[in-house]
Amino acid sequence: MSILVQLDKNSEAYQNFINSLRTQATQLKYRISLTDFLNWVHTRNEKVDSFAALVSHADSSPKTLKAEIVQYLRHLKVDKNLSSSSS
Numbered sequence: 001m002s003i004l005v006q007l008d009k010n011s012e013a014y015q016n017f018i019n020s021l022r023t024q025a026t027q028l029k030y031r032i033s034l035t036d037f038l039n040w041v042h043t044r045n046e047k048v049d050s051f052a053a054l055v056s057h058a059d060s061s062p063k064t065l066k067a068e069i070v071q072y073l074r075h076l077k078v079d080k081n082l083s084s085s086s087s
Contacts, residue, residue, distance in 0.1 A: 005038040013055045
């Protein structure tokens with residue numbers, strides 16, 4: 001998947017999220033996964049084009065964001081053939 005969305009690594013929301021993770025390896029995995037998720041959401045909703053936009057989207061519509069997360073997990077499981085234990 002090509003990168004459509006770049007993470008704003010200087011945003012307060014992103015820094016709060018990433019700094020809550022203990023190890024650099026975990027931070028790297030989450031950064032990659034978050035970028036993949038943001039790109040997937042962006043293809044469905046062009047207004048979500050950054051981590052800050054995702055947080056704003058979550059604040060305005062938490063149920064919609066929850067549904068998108070569930071759909072993304074389903075996409076990974078069905079379309080990409082990944083399970084929850086895949087790395």
